[in-house]
Amino acid sequence: MSESKQEIFKGLSDAVFEFEEDEAVAYAHKAVDAGIDATEAIESGLADGMQRAGVLYEEEEYFISELLLCADALNAGVEVLKPHIRTSDKDAKTKVVIGVIEGDTHDIGKNLVRILTEAGGYEVLDLGRDVKPEAFVETAAAEGADVIALSTLMTTTMVGMPKVIELLKERGLRDRVKVVVGGGPISQGYADRIGADGYAPNASEAVRLIERVSKA
Amino acid sequence: MQDEMTPRQRKKAFREGRDIDRLPTWAFPQDYCSRLIGATLREYMTDTKTFLKGVLTADARWDFDVVEMMIPLGIDLGVERSMPEDDYGVVTKTIDPTEKEIESWGVEDVRTNPAAQPGWERLEALQDALAAKDRAEISLMVSMPFTTAAMSLGTDKFLKKLIRDPDYVHLIVGKLADMIVQAVQAFKGLDVLYWCPDPVASGSMLSLAQYRTFAQPYTAKVLHALQEIAPHPDHVNLHMCGNTTRLWEAMADTGALLMNIDETIDFADASRRVGDRVHLVGNVAPMTMLIGSEQDVIEDVKRSIRDAAGGKALPIPGFADSPPLKSPVENHDALHRALREYAKWPLDEERLTPA
Structure with a gap:
């Protein structure tokens, strides 16, 4: 049966x-x-x-x-x-571009966010690790993404995050594309400092954050 | 503010419970030294003269208690890394060894291995310039076996094996521990400290049971070997990244007498739980160094001393982890001024309260 x-x-x-x-x-x-x-x-x-x-x-x-x-x-x-x-069905979902910032290959945290975000019903475009800031912005523009999620584990590479926000502004996309950040050394203070739309301390919270900012 | 004791005088008195001028510190900014001499990261890492110029320029400015360097252990497993001109390299090729291949791994003699020779040159030069003049002590970096295995196989693949193939994990981590123990015998008799990073064996990655099963016994084996060849067991400093809260007792059970942990945890809680057994090292936040004001840095120094001062084993203030290359040099100046001022012994609780 x-x-x-x-x-x-x-x-x-x-x-x-x-x-x-x-x-x-x-x-x-x-x-x-x-x-x-x-x-x-x-x-x-x-x-x-x-x-x-x-x-x-x-x-x-x-x-x-x-x-x-x-x-x-x-x-x-x-x-x-x-x-x-x-x-x-493919066209209906909120699109999230995700990746680990240039200079960092630690992608476990990013992978968990991707998996849980996909499980939460979002379409996730995973650029992988060691990703140049330009690639995040170009992908977001080309794919009409709603959110860019940036991750890094290293204190040495987190300075690439504000570059993504600068590039979005230069391309006139900042109002349309939300930026969320996370990873070991990142804090709410750093997110505020660089003008990100949000910070999540772990993968589960990241999904809730993406939900919040994408509806804002 | 001038010190009244040399690093070695201070360390000895600290160990023996005698009067000290201030707490010892461990605040070497690692690759940040390259920023002081306008060198690229690649130049600093690969060229011995540039490395020495960077370290000695930084020491002249900040008068460290400890400077750090490494001598490659000759454990070449076939992992490849990129090396950009002025950025950190990444692993570009991991390995997937069979059990038979792992069993066949060997170690070249670190004393004669050509890859280690620049490291020996650097050590000799730093000993002449610093140690022989009773200035900063020199610390060698020795990575722990769990992290070495994870980085070699690829961390995600390795972590899955903890469940899928635990025997394999024991084999590779155990083999690497034996190889590291064998390799570090080349350092026997050196008057150096050891900084032992194990970033993957973090509470952010592992459960307590996983740490105790797959990492801690092998870490303990290597730390014990280092403590045996070091001038004193308190010359060995275990560094772990991320949220290590659930692991502190297990980390202390490795026999480490110094624990350098990230600032993402509650340092005061760590002091309550293991501060009677180990000296807590750190934990000024890299983030504060990068985006904080000079006053923020000073407050973070005060916090780290205040929070960790409750245990019987006194703290060793300094960095939680490497400061970012783009952190302002003024923040480094503020850090070292604050370390000398607020670590002055006996500690002044009133002065350590937040501004």
Whole structure:
């Protein structure tokens, strides 16, 4: 007997939560075979599992290792579902450009923000690590992004963050594109100082921050 | 403000509980020295004359208690890094060794390894210029095995292995610990300190259980080896980044007698929990150095001394982590003035209260 839609969603969610990549792929195929809307499968299944993991992360029951494995399972499931996402769904989401500022290759924090932000229903354009300020701005302009999220772990590279804001101003995009910052050495004081729209101390808070600024 | 004791006199009296003129400090600004001589970061890191000029220019200006440098340990695992002209390099190639490959890893003799020779030249020059004149003590950097493994494999891949393949993690971290212990024997007999960063083994990355299982035993092994070859066990300083709050007792259980921790934590809480066992080193915020006023820097120095002064083991004020290259030189001047003024012994609680 075939599984119900809710059972498939639960299977997807559990696969992510328990970091079972093979299960995530198997349930994603079941969702496709059952004709379930791919976006719904991602949001009600895979993303739900990531959000459950995020709760345990906040409660200090899951740590970075667990979240990274949950993300692998989520990504494996998304890969199966992605070709089946309707074009209209792709265009509807708030777009976030994210990356680690030039000179820094520490991208775990950025990856967690990306994963939880995607799980929160946003379209995330991940530029990776060691990203030049110009690349953030050019991508935001070309993609019509609403938010730029900047991360750095190093005190030595955080000075690249205000450059992004300067470039947005030069391009006349500052009013349209919000800028949020985070990472080990960053503080609310630094965010205020450089004129960012917000600062988040951790990945979970970053998602809430992106939600706040994108609605402002 | 002139000091009344030399760094070594102060350290000895500090250790023996005798009168001191002020607390010892650990406030070497590392690569920031390049800014004082107009050198690029690449020049400062790769050219021995430029390095020495930068360190000695900075020492002439700020009269450090400790200066830092490194001698490569000859542990070449095949990791590649970029080296921009005036910025920090990044890892461009990580490795993915099999268990058999890990078991075959060896260490070149640090005394004869060509890659280590510039380091030995720098050490000799600094010993002549500083140590022999009873000025700043010299500290060698020795990275800890957990972080070395994480950086070599790629941190995210490595952290996933903590769950997926714990035996592999024990194998590689254990092997690296053995290699580091073997390599540092070349430093036996040197009158130096050791600064031992372990940034990936942070509470921002690991649970307490993960730290105690995968990092702490191997860190302890290396720290113990360093303490055995150092003139005194308190010459070894364990540095960890990020929020280490949940790890402090475990960090102290490594046997470290000095702990240099980031400013993102509550230094007063750290003092209450482990301040009877270890000297807390730090923790003036790099952010304050970058964007604060001179008065902000002074207040941060006062805070760090005030917060950490409650334990039986007195604090060693200084940086929490490297100050940014773009921090104003005036803030560095303010930091060193404040360290001399507010670390003066006995501490004046009234003067240490916030302005």
